[in-house]
Amino acid sequence: MSKNLSALVHVVDDDEDLGEAVVRLLIRHGYQAESFVAPEMMLDACARQECQCVVTDIMMGEMDGFALADALRARNPAVAIIFMTAWPTTANAVDAVRRYGGLDYLEKPIDEARLLAAIAEGVAWSRRRGAALIRMDRLTARERQVLNLLAAGMSNKRVAASLELSTKTVEDHRAAVMAKTGTSSIADLIALVRDAQ
Amino acid sequence: MNTRTSLPKRSLSRLLSWPSVGLWLAYLVAFSISHEIARIWGGAYFFSLWYPAAGIRFAFLWRYGARWTFLIAAAELLAQSLLWTVIEHQVVSPRMAVDIILPSLTSGGVIAAIRYESRRNPSELAIAPLPLGLAAILTPTFTALVRGGWEWVSSHYDASATFLPTSIFLLGDMLGILIVAPFLLWLSEGKGRWGELRLSWPDLRQAALVFALGWSLALLLPDLRLMPIMLSMTWLGLRYGSKGAWIAIILSSGVTLFWSAKVPDIPTQIGLHIGLAVAAVSAYLAGSYTDAQQAAREIIARRDRLLFQAERLKTLRAMSVAVIHEISQPLSTLAIESRHLAAISRNDTEIAGSAALIARKVETLSTTIRRLRRFGGRAVDEPSPLSLGLLLSEVVKLAIGETGQKLDRAQLIVPATDVFVVGQEIELTQAFLNLVRNAMSASPTRPITILLSSNAQGASIMIANPHANVVSDSGGFGVGSLIARAIIMAHGGTLIRKDGRDGLIRHEVCLPIIETPHE
Numbered sequence: 001m002s003k004n005l006s007a008l009v010h011v012v013d014d015d016e017d018l019g020e021a022v023v024r025l026l027i028r029h030g031y032q033a034e035s036f037v038a039p040e041m042m043l044d045a046c047a048r049q050e051c052q053c054v055v056t057d058i059m060m061g062e063m064d065g066f067a068l069a070d071a072l073r074a075r076n077p078a079v080a081i082i083f084m085t086a087w088p089t090t091a092n093a094v095d096a097v098r099r100y101g102g103l104d105y106l107e108k109p110i111d112e113a114r115l116l117a118a119i120a121e122g123v124a125w126s127r128r129r130g131a132a133l134i135r136m137d138r139l140t141a142r143e144r145q146v147l148n149l150l151a152a153g154m155s156n157k158r159v160a161a162s163l164e165l166s167t168k169t170v171e172d173h174r175a176a177v178m179a180k181t182g183t184s185s186i187a188d189l190i191a192l193v194r195d196a197q
Numbered sequence: 198m199n200t201r202t203s204l205p206k207r208s209l210s211r212l213l214s215w216p217s218v219g220l221w222l223a224y225l226v227a228f229s230i231s232h233e234i235a236r237i238w239g240g241a242y243f244f245s246l247w248y249p250a251a252g253i254r255f256a257f258l259w260r261y262g263a264r265w266t267f268l269i270a271a272a273e274l275l276a277q278s279l280l281w282t283v284i285e286h287q288v289v290s291p292r293m294a295v296d297i298i299l300p301s302l303t304s305g306g307v308i309a310a311i312r313y314e315s316r317r318n319p320s321e322l323a324i325a326p327l328p329l330g331l332a333a334i335l336t337p338t339f340t341a342l343v344r345g346g347w348e349w350v351s352s353h354y355d356a357s358a359t360f361l362p363t364s365i366f367l368l369g370d371m372l373g374i375l376i377v378a379p380f381l382l383w384l385s386e387g388k389g390r391w392g393e394l395r396l397s398w399p400d401l402r403q404a405a406l407v408f409a410l411g412w413s414l415a416l417l418l419p420d421l422r423l424m425p426i427m428l429s430m431t432w433l434g435l436r437y438g439s440k441g442a443w444i445a446i447i448l449s450s451g452v453t454l455f456w457s458a459k460v461p462d463i464p465t466q467i468g469l470h471i472g473l474a475v476a477a478v479s480a481y482l483a484g485s486y487t488d489a490q491q492a493a494r495e496i497i498a499r500r501d502r503l504l505f506q507a508e509r510l511k512t513l514r515a516m517s518v519a520v521i522h523e524i525s526q527p528l529s530t531l532a533i534e535s536r537h538l539a540a541i542s543r544n545d546t547e548i549a550g551s552a553a554l555i556a557r558k559v560e561t562l563s564t565t566i567r568r569l570r571r572f573g574g575r576a577v578d579e580p581s582p583l584s585l586g587l588l589l590s591e592v593v594k595l596a597i598g599e600t601g602q603k604l605d606r607a608q609l610i611v612p613a614t615d616v617f618v619v620g621q622e623i624e625l626t627q628a629f630l631n632l633v634r635n636a637m638s639a640s641p642t643r644p645i646t647i648l649l650s651s652n653a654q655g656a657s658i659m660i661a662n663p664h665a666n667v668v669s670d671s672g673g674f675g676v677g678s679l680i681a682r683a684i685i686m687a688h689g690g691t692l693i694r695k696d697g698r699d700g701l702i703r704h705e706v707c708l709p710i711i712e713t714p715h716e
Contacts (some may be wrong), residue, residue: 021530028537086522088570107570109528109563112536 002049008051011035012068013084014060022055022115029116030131031123038066045073050076054121058085058092069100078130080122082115084108088130102125135181146173146177150186151193214630221263221268227253229276231377238458238466247454247470248369252377255303255336258308259329259378260385267306292351294473300349301371303340308332329382341367372474375481378452380443394440396608407432409447412452423453427476434483438491438684442484446477503676517569525566531558580619582711585649585656586611586621592629593647600637607633609647616651618708620688628684629658631693632676632704636662651710655690658706664696678704 009031015020019035026033036042036082038061042054054072058065069081083096083104094100104118139147142163149159160170181187231250238247256267276296278289287299315328347704384390396404411429415421426449434442448472457469519651539552593607600606618625636645640662648659682692690708697703 015526015530018526018530025533025537038284046548086525087518106566108522109532109559109566112533 004034007053007127008032008034009053009055009123010042010045010051012039012054012056012060012065013037014057014066017085022110025112025116026119028031029066031119039063039071042068043071044076046075047074050131051079053080053082053122055082055084055119058096059087062164064097064098065169069102073101078126078133080126082106082122084115085111128195129197132192136196138180139177143173143177146170147177147181147189148193150174150177151190198265203380205595221272222267222624224253224257224270225276225483227279228273232276233280235373235593238454238470245475246249247376247450250371251300251340251370252338252375253381254304255308256331256376256378256381256385258305259332260382263305263309263312266302266309269305270301271401273301274298293406294554298343300340303343304336307336307339311335333378334371335368337374368474372477376477379439380447381427383440383443394444396437400437404433404437404441408448408464411492419568423472423476426453427472427479430476430480431483434480437484438487438499439481439484441487442480446463446480449473459529499605518652521566521570524562526565528566529557532556532563580621582617583620583625585616585618585658585708587615588626589629589647589649589658590634592626593640595626595630599634604635605644607645607647608639609649609651612651615713616649616656617711617713618656618688619711620708624684625688628681629660629706631681632660635677636660636702637706654707660704660706661701664700664702 009026011022011026011033012021013035013136014037016035016037019037022033023033034045036045039056040063042056045051052070056065056068060166063071065083065085069083072081080103081101082104083100083102085092086108088107093105096105099114103122104114106118113114136144137146145163146159149162154162154168155169156174159165160167162168165173177189178184181189181192183192228250231253235248235250254269258269265444274289274294274297278294279285281289281293304633311332313330399400403593407429411427412423414425415423418425429441430445430449452467453473458466460466460469533554534555539549539556542548542552589609589611593609597606633645633647642662645660645662648657650657650659678694685692685706685708688708690706693705693707695703695705
């Protein structure tokens with residue numbers, strides 16, 4: 001529960017009662033939580049304080065849950081998004097996960113256990129990704145290229161051939177990447193890239 | 198097996214029953230009268246181009262079955278022997294006896310062959326009314342050929358035998374069949390048919406006026422021959438359909454044929470008969486056209502009603518989905534809050550108990566909402582193992598709940614061991630609901646029975662209801678059993694309706710079964 005203390009979850013639903021109920025539930029489970037009846041209000045709040053997870057309804061007023069997801073991703077790629085809806089469809093479920101990067105697609109009436117599990121997973125994912133992105137933030141464009149190819153399992157020689165560089169240059173970039181990201185092995189690099197995705 | 202072996206005995210006993218004897222006597226009288234009437238307008242060596250007795254024979258054999266062939270032949274032999282003896286004071290010779298029985302034997306043979314083929318052959322030719330049409334053409338054709346062949350053979354052995362033109366024989370029987378048989382068969386379809394013949398007073402007045410005008414013109418302007426009559430008959434066919442055409446044909450035939458009997462020369466007589474044939478064919482075509490138009494209008498009206506209902510159902514579905522949406526929102530809140538209340542009220546057992554009860558009920562409602570929503574989804578479209586006992590039990594509950602009747606309106610009998618089939622739950626429920634609903638509508642005051650049984654071949658579901666003489670309009674479209682049949686056939690099964698002599702109407706569904714699934 002202590003892990004959750006610093007996690008901020010935003011709940012967006014045009015049904016204020018439901019939003020408040022979910023917020024109280026999350027607070028009881030150790031999260032910081034806040035509810036909003038409109039996506040625009042939540043985006044304003046996000047500008048002031050970044051959250052780790054957003055639980056949002058899909059069908060709302062002018063801005064729906066998917067548009068909110070796009071706007072959130074543009075601002076903070078490390079935020080976990082969980083969709084909930086009273087109008088579930090297969091097409092929406094697929095879009096929610098594959099196109100809008102949703103962690104889960106919950107059908108109302110909400111299954112409480114599943115909601116809590118999804119939020120816990122989302123917060124953990126958000127933290128991992130946020131940390132990975134921070135560690136990779138100082139890398140140059142070339143270093144990112146080298147990092148991605150190494151994480152894909154290529155040897156220094158193959159990376160060099162692929163980027164038309166000398167092996168020595170690639171070894172230098174690799175050393176720089178490890179120094180900047182605080183990693184010590186190729187396994188660490190792979191884990192870092194996986195967390196950042 | 199017992200049913201199969203006892204069939205011939207049952208058929209024989211049916212033929213020897215008192216109603217059958219009455220039917221045979223009625224045929225004997227009807228044949229004798231129509232045969233004698235035809236003599237009035239017949240020629241020296243032939244009866245007529247219009248031989249109504251052939252129509253009565255054909256209608257009888259088609260209605261009651263070719264098993265009557267020998268009895269019909271006996272009746273005709275008896276009738277003509279008696280008439281020949283009483284009127285001509287002569288005894289029927291063996292050759293004449295063969296002449297007399299050949300048409301009935303040939304007609305029975307042709308009708309039996311067509312009936313057999315229409316049962317066996319699933320092609321379009323076996324769909325009504327084509328078998329009747331084929332029989333109406335082939336029966337007089339084969340009769341004439343057999344009769345012609347017989348005369349040709351007998352003329353080799355008896356030089357005094359009169360050789361009649363086969364074409365006249367063919368036309369006489371064919372026109373006799375066309376004029377009499379369809380009308381008789383139509384009348385035999387039900388007691389209500391006589392009522393359908395009634396015309397309103399303005400219609401009757403109009404029909405009589407047109408008919409009288411046609412005949413007046415024909416009598417006043419002999420050069421026109423039967424042309425005005427043909428026009429008036431055609432108009433009657435167009436105006437009132439085939440029933441109007443039949444009445445016009447019968448009335449005109451009566452007048453023309455008796456009129457032709459007074460004409461001294463054969464060519465004029467035959468000319469009148471041919472003219473009448475043309476007028477009858479024209480009236481038939483006009484009547485059939487009007488019937489087809491009427492049927493098409495009814496089909497279109499029915500289609501429109503179905504489309505309207507389909508639209509209504511779409512709207513109702515949208516409203517149901519909206520209600521599900523509206524319910525699911527507060528249910529989510531209730532579920533979260535009631536659980537929380539139960540959790541924090543552990544010190545107060547009464548509040549905790551109430552809160553837990555609310556939480557359980559909310560959970561049940563949530564499950565119901567999810568189930569309702571799934572009904573419209575793809576998951577339920579996938580075939581799955583289904584317990585027929587449970588499914589039929591649900592169907593009975595639905596049907597009784599829908600009509601608001603007592604539970605004893607439908608008696609469900611299921612075997613001790615449940616029967617399982619693979620199918621789509623909603624579709625099969627719909628099929629059985631349609632059949633049960635129809636049975637309850639058909640027997641509004643008496644209980645119906647649903648009997649489930651199974652054997653190695655499959656599952657059998659029999660829905661039986663007592664036959665009611667007067668059935669109120671259920672407000673349906675008459676497509677319930679069609680939909681049920683289509684669904685059952687899509688599941689590899691069959692649906693057969695049997696009207697029992699015990700007054701019960703049975704719908705028997707057979708479905709392939711599977712072994713009891715292991716849960």
